[in-house]
Amino acid sequence: MKKIICLVLAVFLLLPALALSSCGEKATTLYVYNWGEYISDGSEGSYNTNKEFEAWYFETYGERVKVNYTTYDSNEDMYAKISGGGTKYDIVIPSDYMIARMIKEGMLRKINKENIPNLKNIDLSPVFGEAKPYYDPEQEYSVPYTYGTVGIIYDTTKVAEEDLTGWDLMWNEKYKGDILQFNNSRDAFATAMFKLGYSVNTTDEAQWRAALEELKTQRTKCDPGYVMDDVFNKMETGSAAIAPYYAGDFLTMYEENDNLALFYPPEGTNIYVDAMCILNTSKNSEIAERYINFMLSEEPAIANAEATYYASPNKLVVNSEVYKSDMAEVHEDVMDILYGTSEIPMQFYENLPDETLELINELWEKVKIN
Amino acid sequence: MKKKLSLLERMAAVPHIVWIALFIVGPMLFVLYFAFTDKNNQFSFSNIGQLGNYSHIFLLSVLFALIATAVCLLIGYPLAYFMARSKPSTQRILMILLMLPMWVSLLIRTYSLLVLLDNGGLINSLLKAMGRKEPLKIIGTGFAVVLGMIYDFLPYMVLPIYTSISKLDNRYLEAAADLGCTPVGTIFRVVLPLTVPGILSGVTMVFVPSISTFYISQKLGGGKMELIGDTIERQFKQATANAYHVGAALSLVMMILILISTLIMNKISDGDEGGVLV
Numbered sequence: 001m002k003k004i005i006c007l008v009l010a011v012f013l014l015l016p017a018l019a020l021s022s023c024g025e026k027a028t029t030l031y032v033y034n035w036g037e038y039i040s041d042g043s044e045g046s047y048n049t050n051k052e053f054e055a056w057y058f059e060t061y062g063e064r065v066k067v068n069y070t071t072y073d074s075n076e077d078m079y080a081k082i083s084g085g086g087t088k089y090d091i092v093i094p095s096d097y098m099i100a101r102m103i104k105e106g107m108l109r110k111i112n113k114e115n116i117p118n119l120k121n122i123d124l125s126p127v128f129g130e131a132k133p134y135y136d137p138e139q140e141y142s143v144p145y146t147y148g149t150v151g152i153i154y155d156t157t158k159v160a161e162e163d164l165t166g167w168d169l170m171w172n173e174k175y176k177g178d179i180l181q182f183n184n185s186r187d188a189f190a191t192a193m194f195k196l197g198y199s200v201n202t203t204d205e206a207q208w209r210a211a212l213e214e215l216k217t218q219r220t221k222c223d224p225g226y227v228m229d230d231v232f233n234k235m236e237t238g239s240a241a242i243a244p245y246y247a248g249d250f251l252t253m254y255e256e257n258d259n260l261a262l263f264y265p266p267e268g269t270n271i272y273v274d275a276m277c278i279l280n281t282s283k284n285s286e287i288a289e290r291y292i293n294f295m296l297s298e299e300p301a302i303a304n305a306e307a308t309y310y311a312s313p314n315k316l317v318v319n320s321e322v323y324k325s326d327m328a329e330v331h332e333d334v335m336d337i338l339y340g341t342s343e344i345p346m347q348f349y350e351n352l353p354d355e356t357l358e359l360i361n362e363l364w365e366k367v368k369i370n
Numbered sequence: 371m372k373k374k375l376s377l378l379e380r381m382a383a384v385p386h387i388v389w390i391a392l393f394i395v396g397p398m399l400f401v402l403y404f405a406f407t408d409k410n411n412q413f414s415f416s417n418i419g420q421l422g423n424y425s426h427i428f429l430l431s432v433l434f435a436l437i438a439t440a441v442c443l444l445i446g447y448p449l450a451y452f453m454a455r456s457k458p459s460t461q462r463i464l465m466i467l468l469m470l471p472m473w474v475s476l477l478i479r480t481y482s483l484l485v486l487l488d489n490g491g492l493i494n495s496l497l498k499a500m501g502r503k504e505p506l507k508i509i510g511t512g513f514a515v516v517l518g519m520i521y522d523f524l525p526y527m528v529l530p531i532y533t534s535i536s537k538l539d540n541r542y543l544e545a546a547a548d549l550g551c552t553p554v555g556t557i558f559r560v561v562l563p564l565t566v567p568g569i570l571s572g573v574t575m576v577f578v579p580s581i582s583t584f585y586i587s588q589k590l591g592g593g594k595m596e597l598i599g600d601t602i603e604r605q606f607k608q609a610t611a612n613a614y615h616v617g618a619a620l621s622l623v624m625m626i627l628i629l630i631s632t633l634i635m636n637k638i639s640d641g642d643e644g645g646v647l648v
Contacts, residue, residue, distance in 0.1 A: 074607070080606070223510075225593055227593055239489040239509070354611065361613060368593075
């Protein structure tokens with residue numbers, strides 16, 4: 001009896017070892033950690049970026065690579081998970097300020113540009129003009145994936161044209177209960193900062209406190225809902241009438257509800273760049289670089305720009321007639337909405353010092369729970 | 371043979387012990403550590419001192435959880451009684467109907483409630499079609515949050531009560547009838563006291579997830595009804611140096627709160643069972 005049990009147990013113990021040894025030629029796994037719904041993933045017959053990459057890689061280099069693709073909801077989530085340690089990710093796609101923070105904290109690896117010849121397709125001048133990207137001036141650690149701007153989305157059946165004066169639309173008591181506000185400290189405070197004409201990157205405590213008063217007033221006067229991704233459902237069904245959100249996401253909502261429109265407040269608004277970065281802990285940085293290079297080539301770049309609706313920094317995309325005509329089917333003014341914001345003063349969220357971040361969080365708590 | 375078996379038995383417990391050590395005791399120690407240290411990893415009571423700022427959130431969470439539990443009990447007990455007393459085929463159907471929603475993830479169930487109740491949702495579209503001008507604003511109120519808790523956790527109340535009623539010896543009821551007790555009297559004086567253990571386990575199973583929820587309050591409360599679970603989540607998501615420690619302190623208090631309520635439940639149930647037996 002004992003022998004049989006021992007034998008059975010021994011077999012079970014050996015199984016994993018056997019399984020491992022028989023997989024000597026197992027594919028290398030590339031771990032990609034990206035925003036949710038931020039890639040053309042093959043759903044509804046679209047281009048499956050990761051599958052195409054795997055096929056392309058095998059064809060080009062004769063080795064099997066498997067992409068392990070997972071997603072996050074916010075820069076902070078991603079940061080918290082990776083800084084906690086023990087993760088295997090090779091590629092992440094954070095926003096500009098988070099890239100700056102991760103570079104500062106030594107979490108990113110310098111990219112070997114020789115492996116990314118398609119970098120020549122990237123043109124950030126619509127965003128930065130002649131200036132260098134503040135988050136990574138020499139572009140050593142990051143390769144831009146998309147960029148975008150925040151506008152105020154409104155329901156044309158509920159919001160009067162003459163109320164579209166600026167950020168004070170979100171403080172207009174006429175629309176009490178129909179207004180949505182960001183449910184995260186940085187974005188919510190930015191709406192107040194723009195309204196007050198301050199820099200969103202100020203370290204002046206008095207200005208943050210002034211913004212707090214604005215947000216408190218907004219809460220008492222307009223009773224806004226604090227949401228993030230729910231904004232899609234709420235705007236599409238007409239459950240809310242006014243919401244600040246990203247221009248690319250506006251197009252997604254517009255597809256479901258063509259009563260929606262977007263306007264850029266003249267005081268200015270937020271712009272961001274999301275860029276592909278390789279983590280310091282990556283074990284396959286060369287494959288990661290090839291993945292990034294693949295993402296910059298024409299077919300995947302267009303497919304992703306058409307899937308996400310965000311503005312692309314890739315010349316092959318912006319100049320593509322196919323892209324323009326495909327996007328025109330979504331909204332007739334699509335190129336203006338995504339790329340025509342040069343008149344509006346734009347502000348990046350820069351990485352703030354820890355004291356300021358703690359202050360914002362402390363003040364945000366006062367908005368949320370008092 | 372006996373000796374061999376006991377070795378096997380002990381071996382059988384090993385995975386469970388390892389599991390508990392790794393995933394329950396370990397993380398709890400982390401919570402304790404973070405709760406009593408500051409951002410420089412120095413021992414400190416400052417996080418505990420800050421908890422006073424959140425007292426109204428704790429109160430609101432307890433209040434919502436209590437209301438949800440009470441309503442679940444009021445709806446759940448008659449349902450469980452009806453189920454346990456109906457014929458086996460009806461019991462099976464009712465059981466499936468009760469369990470069916472549980473096969474769907476809690477997140478999806480809650481989100482569908484949002485889709486139903488929102489200003490532009492199904493119910494309000496219907497009301498609009500019937501001529502109502504202003505939408506019925508349910509989302510973003512405490513009512514919606516409590517409704518969500520009741521909807522999500524009702525089966526946890528019904529199941530233990532149903533089990534304890536169906537295990538009830540029919541002879542008690544016959545004896546009560548023989549001795550002249552009215553049917554209503556039988557329910558209140560015989561069935562109810564004998565099923566207190568089921569009630570208590572149902573109450574615990576509804577109260578504990580209700581008090582610690584964050585998703586329900588976030589979605590159905592429109593981001594305006596922050597409960598203690600949301601506060602903890604927000605702290606950990608902030609990813610600033612100090613927030614982890616405050617979040618851990620909040621979690622610790624919530625664990626203690628849950629522990630106390632469970633202990634109270636156990637105390638009551640022990641006492642009552644003894645009383646009934648005598």
